[in-house]
Amino acid sequence: MVDVALVHPPVDTQPLSSAEGQTSEYPLMPMGLFSMADYLERSGFSVRVVNLALERLLNPGAGLRQLLAGLEAEVVGVSLHWFVHSYGAVEVARFVKSLLPDSKVVLGGFTASFFAREIVERYSFIDAVVVGEGEEALLEIASGAPLEKVKGVVYREGRKVLWSGYREPARDLEKYRFTNLKVFDRWNLYLRCSPSGYAPTRRPSFWVAVARSCPMNCAYCGGSREGYMAAMGRAEPALRRPERVAEDVEALAAEYGVKIVKLSHDPLIWGESYYSRLMEEIAKRGLDLRAYWDLTFLPSEELARKALRAFEGGLCWGLSVETVNDEVRARIGRPYTLGDIERFLPVAERVGALLDGYFLVGLPGDTRADVEKGIEYALETMRRYNNVYFVPPFPYTIDPNAPMALRPKDYGVKVLCGSFECYRRLAKSHKWADWVLHETAQLSRREIAELTERFYKTLVEAYRRGEFAENVALRYSFEHEGAVVRLPAGGGR
Ligand code: SF4
Missing domain, CATH: 3.80.30.20 (tm_1862 like domain)
Structure with missing residues (x-):
């Protein structure tokens, strides 16, 4: 069990070997995912980064169940940065919630931020969307802060969807590290990825x-x-x-x-x-x-x-x-x-x-x-x-x-x-x-x-x-x- 899992979703979720074909797998992860993982680790939390788009390319016969086997985390952050992942991110969140009903499932990234309210309203298995840059909000969520106290979050409370209020983005980026690749155990394979896929x-x-x-x-x-x-x-x-x-x-x-x-x-x-x-x-x-x-x-x-x-x-x-x-x-x-x-x-x-x-x-x-x-x-x-x-x-x-x-x-x-x-x-x-x-x-x-x-x-x-x-x-x-x-x-x- 880790404190936080950060999951980069695939474009589609069915096994690649049975897919009809698509424009790109898009295994590239947003840069912020590395800085968030590093920031959490340096703050004492255990983190696992899972790149499902890359895993799907490496295991074309596998579906979400096999690709996420063994995942256990208190908080699961699903990246929804580029809109091409809109379908995949929702399906991953749905699956994770069914697998880990007691874990918090949180989305973040450009697309999630822009459509935060609609996403939380539509999908009951998504507990919250972090709006804006995620390092500080995710750290507070990982620390167990109630969502209403975490600035910059759209969250669900009962049947209501609420906004916790604006969080000022960090003025100085120097406290974040963008190149600690070791937060991701597949980093050496990841370096050989482009938007269209992985090539050795x-x-x-x-x-x-x-x-x-x-x-x-x-x-x-x-x-x-x-x-x-x-x-x-x-x-x-x-x-x-x-x-x-x-x-x-x-x-x-x-x-x-x-x-x-x-x-x-x-x-x-x-x-x-x-x-x-x-x-x-x-x-x-x-x-x-x-x-x-x-x-x-x-x-x-x-x-x-x-x-x-x-x-x-x-x-x-x-x-x-x-x-x-x-x-x-x-x-x-x-x-x-x-x-x-x-x-x-x-x-x-x-x-x-x-x-x-x-x-x-x-x-x-x-x-x-x-x-x-x-x-x-x-x-x-x-x-x-x-x-x-x-x-x-x-x-x-x-x-x-x-x-x-x-x-x-x-x-x-x-x-x-x-x-x-x-x-x-x-x-x-x-x-x-x-x-x-x-x-x-x-x-x-x-x-x-x-x-x-x-x-x-x-x-x-x-x-x-x-x-x-x-x-x-x-x-x-x-x-x-x-x-x-x-x-x-x-x-x-
Ligand atoms: S606004 Fe223009 S220059 Fe700036 S990142 Fe976008 S395309 Fe590049």
């Missing part, structure tokens, strides 16, 4: 927290300033000091053999001075690491070379082109034009950085013609630059707390789903159209799904025909061990 050839990688919340407000992002406030109650982002982030990076490499670190935010969001200090702190540690992060600002060649001095193993950046229409991109909050991207592409090529290109189909203002031009732009860019790989787009499902969902009229979108139940149902669907939960003045739900599928198929079929073989091989070799392709010579120094 994948280089060990781990996400590093730079901040909580974001000063940017991208219209489609639940992690934006407005979205974070709506779900987690944090009005201002909390940024970690560069030295602490660098210490995490060093610990991951030295203690756990991590080869690729993935930064939660583009450090340039906080200005060149923060960015430079972070890169210098990492560079002086002399680690042979690769790094990935999504670009919010396009770095100059000088800044790109600073990053390469920190990460001598190589860099891969996410490049959110999103649309070929500059007005649309500006309206959703991405601070660069197609011209800026065109000027940046040769910089990335010269320094030898790989780029994951992203398009998002269904942005307000984008027309069918814009999306078709986007497909052409992706193909043509990969013909010009073999360090660029465009990720075949899956349907974009609007985050329930994204600015565009919170203020649909301001952005010119119509949101087709506003309840937890709707997200829970879609998580089981294999139809692409079901995953599109909005429409714009220019494109209906059906058109968004159809254009996304066309974009996806065009790229996948081109890759299958062997076009862009070098682009694909470079990207694969960045992530996987034993790949023979060398990264482009850029020279970090």
Whole structure:
């Protein structure tokens, strides 16, 4: 029996071997799960972390009963951060309550926080939802505090659903540790997971927290300033000091053999001075690491070379082109034009950085013609630059707390789903159209799904025909061990 079990749910709960197929297992756990487990352990509680998505991949014939055999805990926290786990989290909570009727079953995370009241009202086997960042509330629950005394909790009392009141998020994140992987006994397998699954050839990688919340407000992002406030109650982002982030990076490499670190935010969001200090702190540690992060600002060649001095193993950046229409991109909050991207592409090529290109189909203002031009732009860019790989787009499902969902009229979108139940149902669907939960003045739900599928198929079929073989091989070799392709010579120094 442990004091607290923290369970990361699967997308679906039936044995994987009998499942009809789905887009992703999503074994990645939210970073907060590690800091919560560590915080509880350092406070004297015994903790067990169970990643059911990973367990399901490792044991495809097993159902929840086998996967959770032997689970005993006073408090079971089920993570419901990304909405893709809406179905799985509810089913795990249901099963845990039937297995351990005297234990407290508590949900937490972005999606749970945003829909806290609806979740507790609907599901009698869920005792409470922790709203917002969970370290302090979970510690108090584990200590046996009555739920009404724990700030930041929606809970049930008899037939009533009550809110215990707002909890101010921690101003200083330094008391939390984000890289104590030993809280999870499968950490060495976990390092080889990506959103789509587990691959033994994948280089060990781990996400590093730079901040909580974001000063940017991208219209489609639940992690934006407005979205974070709506779900987690944090009005201002909390940024970690560069030295602490660098210490995490060093610990991951030295203690756990991590080869690729993935930064939660583009450090340039906080200005060149923060960015430079972070890169210098990492560079002086002399680690042979690769790094990935999504670009919010396009770095100059000088800044790109600073990053390469920190990460001598190589860099891969996410490049959110999103649309070929500059007005649309500006309206959703991405601070660069197609011209800026065109000027940046040769910089990335010269320094030898790989780029994951992203398009998002269904942005307000984008027309069918814009999306078709986007497909052409992706193909043509990969013909010009073999360090660029465009990720075949899956349907974009609007985050329930994204600015565009919170203020649909301001952005010119119509949101087709506003309840937890709707997200829970879609998580089981294999139809692409079901995953599109909005429409714009220019494109209906059906058109968004159809254009996304066309974009996806065009790229996948081109890759299958062997076009862009070098682009694909470079990207694969960045992530996987034993790949023979060398990264482009850029020279970090
Ligand atoms: S997409 Fe990135 S930069 Fe934009 S709001 Fe979200 S976290 Fe911030």
